[in-house]
Amino acid sequence: MKIVSSSAKRLCATILERAAVPVDSAEPYSIRVHNQKIWDRVVAQRQLGLGEAYIDGWFDCDELDEMLTRLVSVDATNALPIRPRLFLNVLRSSVVNNQTRKRAIANARHHYNIGNDLYERMLDKRMIYSCAYWLNSDDLDSAQEAKLDLVCRKLRLEPGMRVLDIGCGWGGFLEFAASRYGITGVGVSPADEQVKIAKRRCSDLPVEIKSLDYRDLEVSQGRFDRILSIGMMEHVGPRNLRTFFAKCNELLNPHGLMLHHTIGGLVSKEHSDPFFDRYIFPGGVLPTLAQISAAIEPDLVIEDVHNFGLDYDRTLMAWSANLGQHWSSLTRYDERFRRMWHFYLMASAAGFRARSLQLWQVVFRRKGVDGPYLTVR
Template sequence: MTVIDPRGNSHHFGTGVNGPSVTIRLHEKGLERRLFFNPELVAAEAYMDGTLTMEDGSTAHDLLMLFSVNREPFGAHPVQSLQKRIWRFLKRRQQRNDVTRAKRQARHHYDLSTDLYRLFLDEGLNYSCAYYRTPDDSLEDAQNAKLTHLVAKLDLEPDMEVLEIGGGWGSLAIRMAEAGARVTSLNVSPEQMKIAEKRVKDAGVEDRVTFVLKDYREFQGRFDRVVSVGMMEHVGIGNLGTYFGKVRACLKDRGFALVHSIGRMTPPGTTGPFIQKYIFPGGYVPALSEVFEPIERHGLWVCDMEVLRLHYYYTIRDWRRRFAANRDKAAELYDERFCRMWEFYLSAVELGFLHGSNMVFQLLLSTERDAVPILRDFMFDNERALNAGN
């Protein structure tokens, strides 16, 4: 790594052998000190503001890759260890997600222009981990495979009532309705719901899908299936018990739930300061130990669990490449600072799934031990039948 300081002096670190080489320039006096004490947040903000620029063909992704491959010794530094203890102390305060605050925080991210998301998502606007059979699958094929995988696990029968907690732009609701289910889809983003309603109508299944603009805590009802994809990450550590309690309360006696979420394979941690401040305020990726405790407390059977380890890395890799290819259009929608923030975000989370502790898990939950078929074969049989029908 080469750092050109505000006085124009160059400083070289590392050997440059068997790893990435990056050159950055600092344009503001005192930036070095601020970077030392809070590198994750200050580096992102300096890049966004243009007081840290990339030189000699380096990119923000190169800088974050260099950090990523050195994350273990970097995280062991005494200053970084102190920061992590402070973040852990503040974690519950940052994630104090009452209904009003949770709605506001979700809209911070999801009420951005849908035209922005169209620049890098697949045609179905799926904004969660895809399902890659090979790393070279197209994003469209992988997201289609994810929807098929989810519907296969739900084991739907005609006219089953399904509650979707966190409906996004409607792709899963459409797929479940096409499979014969009657879907009630919860969302707190008016912008997303408006697009989802149009997509459902265009798909010809508006008579089988009902959208409800409510937080999950405001809703009541009982269903054959409950499904929640990419939403639990926004609940916050203090509300996991409430979340799983609601899942349990919404299940009929012989029903079961499918929860798809980002998790971590390490002990409980914190949300990084850049992500917390700019991208997903109030969000938190839980450790599996934090997930299973409230599940156990609410008397739910974990009938199945699947861990997707590299699938989200491939997904965000494709999102980042598409965003880069459409960067000019993103700048027309927002501005240069926003584009730099989005570049930093996509690279940071991509590398968290490549070198960090992040992964995705899918759980099947029920109040009864035999509500889910006792052999996993049903998922694969359903998946083969769904693929044969496409």
């Protein structure tokens, strides 16, 4: 029988003390340990080990979001040693393109084809799977509608404009923009389950939905007055950012506008978070502003950057509350899946609450376009 390493437990105790996270105490953010092997697992596998320990029921915590926020705030992961296997995974990511066409399609389907029933119960009525805008809103539906309208206003949409939505999800943005602003639209997504709903949602509107990777869009089919992506750039990968922006630039009309809404990181990386890579978003890597700026050279100009990352914390907690309310109806998902999904939502909320994760809306134009861009909020 494996004996728990006392050195691993001491190291974890030091980190938990620094983060003000108690163990087996009455505080709601206390870790309640059910298996003492957790300490070895966390030291060996860092954030992946912590996430899998939760999935396996090795510990519980009433306020998992607060516990994880405290750990993120003291950079707990980097206080743990990097084991050889983890180092090799990071090294592999630096030389292998995890977002080729084939991999990108498989990665998207891994997450977005899980089941529309799950997303229907978790998300708002439009099924918008990205950060809401809570400035003047008190509920998820209105906050997501406010975000969609914010994007439309930043893009200065006008009736008759041709709009491309890259990674269109379940079609919520194009439905909103076509019905409220009178645009015509094209949406692309490699996730078949999303495409089915998006086509139904937009069936009575001048909107075309395609099951397609963005790299397969052809300028011969026409350019666009406006191009956007919402929650898609995280799937592009740092090795493909230049290709992504080159394709956008090719498809954009000379005087057009482009907006990308993306989660962002503070440190440029080539590799994915191990837990999210295995369970949630395979191949996903959060871009930084430095990586985005380098990728647009020399063709595009950044006109506006808007960071409202704290709104994602509130959005994620709203999604968690929706799932908690409706979980009993999701009978085909087992307890391990529930714990895995809960850890994903709470870890994400913690990242935004601790400000290690950002949410950016970035507006671009082609270099050389005359006149100022006046932004809105």
